[in-house]
Amino acid sequence: MKPVKVYLSPKSVADHLHLTEIRLQTPEGLYILSSQDIRAYGREEALHDGAVEMSIEECKETYNHLIER
């Protein structure tokens, strides 16, 4: 695993952080949040609430079509 991670988070977490407008949403309805984003919510709490950790590399490979250049 790479040290830099993103979090595929359920809408409830993104809503709580008021980030639904500015974060990418995956076809599965999850929001891609950064580790800085998640810090305010609490990493452990976010994972408990359904967020999934993913390396930047994996995220780019999986959701490359969503990422604007």
Next chain:
Amino acid sequence: MKTDSAYILYQPLSIALTMDMLGGSLTQRIDELSGDFDPDRSVTPLVLSPHLEVSDPDGIITVSDQSSNLIDCRWYLATDDSDETKRITSSTSGFTLGEAGRLTVRRNVEDYAPLHLYFSCAFIDPRTQRIYRKQHQLTLTSTRSADLKLSLELDVADKMPISPFKNFGQRTIHATLRNGEDIIPIDGVNAFCRWQIWDKTNRVLNVASSTNDIFVDAITNDSITIDRRYIDREVLVCEVWHVLNPDKRLRKRVKMYRWYGAWDDRCVITRGKFVRPDTDEFEVMAIVDTDKGQVVDPAKYFDITHVFTTNERGAPQTVVGYGETVVVPASIAGKDPNVIPVFGIETKERTALRAVTIGNKEVQIDGKTVCIQIPKES
């Protein structure tokens, strides 16, 4: 007609422009190990949203947040608006312009190239139609840092007893460096390793070398191959450091020592136990027992000396042979039935192989060092 004019006067507005940062900050971190940006703005962009706070002393403009009424919003990749070619447009890669001057930044900034952004906007005073212009300048930067949580592992226990009955030959010890769960290759590029041996005489650590240390057969970037036949008691220290933090050295120590375990010796007269006139020789055998059983071919591991004496007071102890078995003529016991022949053994552990030296120089034959094992005094 005589006239007189009245004047409509408003007190000037107090206007403050600030920049809200959503989903990040002006600074990113670049991970030295992976090269990843944290946060990576291409995945989780930074949104810069101008915020205009208006205060009307006359109280006509009641809503202080006038951000949505900003006009003529312009962003520049510069520290001012003097160069129109540096203006951010819809075709500028890595940026998206939004409503009311909102800018989405998807560009990551290298640490050696800070990115200056300049924002300019206007606001029309609804009371007077006077135009107020405001500007804001900011700089996006990055810092490089390594998130190192290093740990060192050796594929050997801290204490390594070397049984002379087994474990003969070579043993390769590997070092593994981890950052968290990730393995960092000790390849002389990402991380370095140094094997050291404790010098008991001078009480210093010396760098191990296959040339100078007889028990060291080979050293690679991340391993050392030792020959256990040559080890009596050595302390090996593995020192590893990451290229990004050479001051932080991780060390592991391995104590290696020759260890016979518990053993006991006895001697048995296998021939000549009962001496008759036709008995012509004695055969005496040395037996060594360990907790794992009887040692096969004990002379291979022990220095065994056979001694003969009698039950007579002051009888001399005579060495009659060495090794597992000795055969001596029966005449050694004499003819007197009152004099009881007694055989005994003295068993000593042996040291590991040691180089034979003459005048502090190793003796070599055909380029190979001559070695011996010496009986250990208990």
